[in-house]
Amino acid sequence: MASLLRAATWGMFPWRGYCSRGTQGKLSEGFVEALKAVVGSPHVSIAAAVREQHGHDESMHRCQPPDAVVWPQNVEQVSRLAALCYGQGVPIIPFGSGTGLEGGVCAVQGGVCVNLTHMDRILELNPEDFSVVVEPGVTRKALNTHLRDSGLWFPVDPGADASLCGMVATGASGTNAVRYGTMRDNVLNLEVVLPGGRLLHSAGPGRHFRKSAAGYNLTGLFVGSEGTLGLITAATLRLHPAPEATVAATCAFPSVQAAVDSTVHILQAAVPVARIEFLDDVMMDACNRHSKLNCCVAPTLFLEFHGSEQALAEQVQRTEEIIRHNGGSHFSWAKEAEERSRLWAARHNAWYAALALRPGCKGYSTDVCVPISRLPEILVQTKEDLQASGLTGTIVGHVGDGNFHCILVVDPEDHEELLRVKDFAEQLVRRALALHGTCTGEHGIGLGKRQLLQEEVGTVGIETMRQLKATLDPRGLMNPGKVL
Amino acid sequence: MASLLRAATWGMFPWRGYCSRGTQGKLSEGFVEALKAVVGSPHVSIAAAVREQHGHDESMHRCQPPDAVVWPQNVEQVSRLAALCYGQGVPIIPFGSGTGLEGGVCAVQGGVCVNLTHMDRILELNPEDFSVVVEPGVTRKALNTHLRDSGLWFPVDPGADASLCGMVATGASGTNAVRYGTMRDNVLNLEVVLPGGRLLHSAGPGRHFRKSAAGYNLTGLFVGSEGTLGLITAATLRLHPAPEATVAATCAFPSVQAAVDSTVHILQAAVPVARIEFLDDVMMDACNRHSKLNCCVAPTLFLEFHGSEQALAEQVQRTEEIIRHNGGSHFSWAKEAEERSRLWAARHNAWYAALALRPGCKGYSTDVCVPISRLPEILVQTKEDLQASGLTGTIVGHVGDGNFHCILVVDPEDHEELLRVKDFAEQLVRRALALHGTCTGEHGIGLGKRQLLQEEVGTVGIETMRQLKATLDPRGLMNPGKVL
16 A cells, blocks of 8 residues: 555556665556556566565575566567566566576566566477477476477587576577587577567567578577567577487596697597586596596596497597597596486586585686687686685586686675685686686676676777667666676 | 869868769768878779779679779778768768679768778687688688688688678678588677777677677677678688598489488488588589589589598488488589589589570579478479579579579560569569578678568568667668668
8 A cells, every 4th residue: 555655656657667766666556456467466476485586596696586576478468568567667577497697687676577487388390490489488408308209409508407598598508519509509580579568570570591691680689688688588499400329428637738738639620529528626526526426536528429320439539539649548438328417417516516515605606718729828827816715616617618617615604705706706707808708608797797798898899789778678677787 | 173162062061071962972072082081092092983893793783883982901091981981971881802792882872982802911810719810801712721721711602702701791601501600600709890980899809709698799780781880890700620521422313302302301310511502403404514514404412521531431321321212313422622623613603604594694693591391392483483484594502501592694684574583583582481581591681682671570670670770870871771
């Protein structure tokens, strides 16, 4: 009642969206009723627990809950929600699986969180065209389960079972990117609800060709836009033939340099390696303990190859030659599915293995990416910085792309330690920028890297991005406070 | 003198750019002097022959000469030219090799043509990072010559020896795209002079990482923008390991369907075919005559494989199995460089072979791209339409991408025939659009396909593109009349 009264004094509409515009902004009862009129009462919540749950992702950014959470059932509802919120000056925050790592879902100005997970249909599969259309709630594992008997798969794998449209919004990549590319390379078309509610098909309605030179690349503009330009309500993705056979391997190296040199030589030899992951000695030690591996505690590469039996044999032979030439040893080849799963489960659980180094603590992951030739020096320097900082941290990375993560394990109650983490992470990014790298290979800018983005792209770059944002979202209501 | 007088009455500047604003616009002497002050007298021309030469590309669009042509020597000059022209309301038209096929360089509103071919240095080669930075005048052949001993190459090959930045602007692709992707997939960073003269580095100055999730994808926005958003003054390109060995082949098929089915099966089998090109019977007949081949006059695939000797043997074996299963015959394998060159020279000369069908006539090329599953029906329909139209035309295409060209050979003096060509081409595009395809796989929109672009991307799509254009080029002076 009080909020209704405040609403009445605030604006000209009886259910004007906001009662107050501070960070404590509440929605008027009338506005909540209007939300319910769009998606149905059971699909709107203003319960504190629900809002809390939607106010954070898997990162350490503090929870900033939205004022309401809504679960639209179809694109028409998303469109009406966008029009309603935009018309009333209420921020809109898209929500997928909540597995982001840069605070992309924090409702820094309050507003309505649009949880898209109820829209989880696979709308269209075109096996001959190697394409599929998914709604935003479909996760990458759900898609690959659906594709199991089709001879096709979707290879982008950021680790978490993220929603595919969330992966589009983040510009995600992961372990298979060295061979299959990132989300940027695997999106053919997007259906986007623009801030005012209008529906855009980035490559035209229903289109799913493999290439085009028709006008500006709108698809590319929305991939990696982190929900700041519109709500992605469907994605047409590029599929790949499922590998006929797969071999995985681990191999230890005398130094970081030797591991990275091997990577460059493998790429130069055009071995179509599917995955090539680096883990430093601390990370290996943690993985040995956590996943009961029995690997050397040394700089290590995890590799995976896809192809026919014959092609695999050659890839494996060439790789072994290159690795031995660079001083690698302790090969462990895994051909059977079970053995491979065990290896890659250990790699995918690296995050938890790192956390287990300090029970009760939380993790923070850096995400720089540099030209591969600069990897050895930045890795060596980062290890030195880690030791000097006294922080607990491991290094793991998609070394074939020049992208690596430093997983820092922190006591969230220790303010001084948190500051050291912040300093360490910023120093690492500035080092990467000085080596012509980027502050984020795959996690996005989100809340914490906005200043660093500015340093990375320069004044004209950031102004151009701001102009694009202002053009597509003139009221600045789409996931405000992110990216820019 | 007359023009100076008119200039004085036209505007407030003594050398106001335009004396009149119609399509007959002339530049004032003062403005031409200002151009000379930027680039030096020898690098400015207002000679009719020079202007004519810069008023058209290789297409049939009529010559529309600019009012002046300038040859800047460096990026600072390009920046000053842009500021000068923009300040004076004078259109700016970037010019590379002039090998475009959609009238992209026609000066529809007059203005200054900026010929970038004097800026032809390879600025930086990073072999370990698989990247190179080129100025806009460097052509793809010049780059590959430079790379000869590096073990690397740049695979995007549109046929013509186009300038690489022109290829960026067009979003070009060509015969190798099925394996190596198009320009969209192979540009890491762009240096762009924005319309007002400011310098943008689309991924930040000097950066050349393999992937990033940092902010909006500005690089992607400029690839394929056809000179309408800015002047590309340097491109950082992604390089690939040079193939260890290469095999080429041709193979005849009983039907179009059999040739396309083979293509889909080869892709589904994950054979990493480097080139897979379709030529119809009429095209083969023309190539046999023009290039003295001795191939069957039947639907034909030209193929090329890259890899190690061992990998090639397997690719070839699998491909033969698939092709035989689909009724293909008359294999001709070419392993030696000379033999391969002869085959691919014939393919690259397809345009001239088609022209030779009617000596004295000109060629017009369509460029639709459809989902591969729809290729057989559109190819069969297109052949029927061709016969019904009475036009002379051949079909050749990058069938692995779903992209094909119908090369129509026309008497440029025969107005009625030109109209039939226009009708045929439009009907073909509308057919492609109905099959979820695009009006242009690789030639761009240019002058002739603006209406078709609108049909392809829909109202919201075209309005979004218009908004982006208005944001980056508010005065509408960058290559006006193209794309939108």
